[in-house]
Amino acid sequence: MRWAFATLIAGAAALALLDLNKLAALVAGLGAVAACGAAMAALARDDRWPARIAVPLLFGVLLLWLWEMVTVGFGVPRILLPPPSMIAAAFGSHLPTLAADFHQTVIRSVIPGYAIGCGAGFLTALAIDRSPFLQRGLLPLGSLVSAMPIVGIAPIMVMWFGFDWQSKAAVIVVMTFFPMLVNTLAGLRAAGAMELDLMRSYAAGYGQTLMKLRLPAALPFVFNALKLNSTLALIGAIVAEFFGTPIVGMGFRISTEVARMNVDVVWATIAVAALVGSASYGIISVIERGATFWHPSFRQQ
């Protein structure tokens, strides 16, 4: 704890000194890095949850701080890498634009595309599950498709569905379909032979076995796909916006603001994307924890 405070004080001092005296700032900065290292080393020995959160948090703060120190201290051109403070300022001053981009890209393209793609993959898996023949034919092709660079279909989808959100949603549907299909199929096969035998001895039908045993057993796999797809969907939407878009959206913002050399706005958009990606991943993880609390990976040691 003491080391953490020392880090904060030395770090703040180094930032304040940066404009006045480079040498003093360097000394204070080295002190801050050393103190931060000591703080993390001390906290890493603690197994309670505040310490478990504090170590990565401290590391993140250290990264941001180093970024600020290096970009300001060495006078890195802001076209190359703007300091975090500048990105934060751009974030604040462009809030309405960023909100409009968020609405266009996330609310209008990503969420419908994600829902349709994941839903279709899941239902197709349920349908295919009844036919071993189809399964054997589709699974290798599915894994082949998932190795393919699906973002490449973006230009085709833009040609088919136009510039607005429909083409972005279509790209996302195609990107998320196969991960969901392959994972759900693997999950449906995850129920143990003993449990299946037990269901048979209860005279359970296909539907009952599916609802009571196989779908719950498949849930960890389904959530795996949901988590994977949540970042894939965002990527798909933004990349698809490079191929043609109305004049709003995160992909559009990135490509135009780069051309106008407003790199701070670009980084603010990247920050929004990172926040959305982390938040969606986090939300699905929380739902997963609630829905599959029985799974060994969540069991207490």
Add this chain to the structure above:
Amino acid sequence: MTDAAAPAVRRVPARDGAALPILTVLAALLLVWYAASVWLNAPQVQERLERASPDWSVSDLVAGAWAMDRPVLPAPHQIAVELYDSVVGRPVTSKRSLAFHAGVTLSATLAGFALGLATGVALAVGIVHVRVLDRSLMPWIIASQTIPILAIAPMIVVVLGNLGFTGLLPKAIISAYLSFFPIAIGMVKGLRSPDPIQLDLMRTYSATPAQTFAKLRWPSSMAFLFPSLKVAIALALVGAIVAELPTGAQAGLGARLLAGSYYGQTIQIWAALFMSAFLAMLAVGAVGLAERGLTRIRGGRL
């Protein structure tokens, strides 16, 4: 296949009798594709036929739909012809040869993959051996992948390009950023996979940490490394292609996709797409071959 008590892992094997199902699914896919290309291209063909003569038959429509210059959905044989023409029909050094573009993309993929492999393995070794790194780095490695680097890849390329770094390096960096993640995760899991019993045995031999690493941890991590490598090399290819988008009409499969999109050359887009799928298969297959080779050298198991 019928034995319900068989281990769950091997219930749908790729080998025993998978050829017939795969061929059937492929044939169905081709049928649907041909039908879809008639259905999607029909409005445009119909318009043209009406203009030429009022009495046209369905076979005219079908033939027209399968031979359009800029179809909405090209027929499979059109893509095959375009692929053949642009790979075999032109010299490899030509800017119009698809093999040339594939080569450009492949070199960026391999450079990025090598970079990602080095970074991923180094990170994993650090994480497994240094407790502070484990606690501090691991959450950020996971968080790093929620930043859609693929979406901002074009920006990175443009910015690095303004600084004078052009060509292979920016593309390789983006490839590496995507491919290091599965490698690091798989490698951490692999390096931690030895049983406590085995680690204890190494201790009774009074093995140094370096010896434990070289003789126990490293060998047992290989079984985890190779599946990660297959994912990683496919991701490296995606990274290389997306990184080529902003370079305009220069070289590489991504540039080819973008050029096709600008000029409405659907067949060219599909040919580039198939080429990249072929590259992905080739790359994943090469990793698989390396895995089998290593397995054989080690006497049948990884």
